[in-house]
Structure formats: structure tokens, C-alpha cells
Amino acid sequence: MSRVCQISGKRSIVGNKVSHSNRKTKRRFYPNLQTKKFYWPEAGRWITLKVSTSVMRDINKKGIDAVMRESIQSGKFRD
Numbered sequence: 001m002s003r004v005c006q007i008s009g010k011r012s013i014v015g016n017k018v019s020h021s022n023r024k025t026k027r028r029f030y031p032n033l034q035t036k037k038f039y040w041p042e043a044g045r046w047i048t049l050k051v052s053t054s055v056m057r058d059i060n061k062k063g064i065d066a067v068m069r070e071s072i073q074s075g076k077f078r079d
Helices: 053-062 064-074
Strands: 013-018 024-029 033-040 045-052
Touching: 033 053, 033 064, 045 053, 053 064
Parallel strands: none
Antiparallel strands: 013 024, 033 045
């Protein structure tokens, strides 16, 4: 499974690792993804999602219904 957030679409980005002598080599910055089970009361079931921690905060603040609705409308939701 790829390292992509299923709700926000966050994925790894590429940058440079810079040594003490200022040499630059390519490296990857990975998003902080967690596999988490959420209860979705609208569907009446548990769903397992691979989400970033920032999305987990949004779910705690707004609720899973609102976050899923926003994600589906913006086209970022990955099944």
C-alpha cells in the first residue's frame, strides 16, 4: 500500500539531505500516516482508514461525517 493519506491525499515529497560539508543528496519526506479505525454513525459501521495525523485532528474537531463529505466533494478521497 502506498504512503498516501486516504482523505487529504497527502503523499511523500522529495528534497535534499544536506551534509555538514553542504553536499546535497536526494531524500524523501514522508507524511505522518496512521492506520486507524473510526466509527461512522451515518453508515452505522466501523471503517479503517490510513490517514495523516492532521486529518485525525480534523476528525476530532469536525466529526467524520463533515470531513468525509469535504474530501469526497474536493475529489481527494481515495478508496
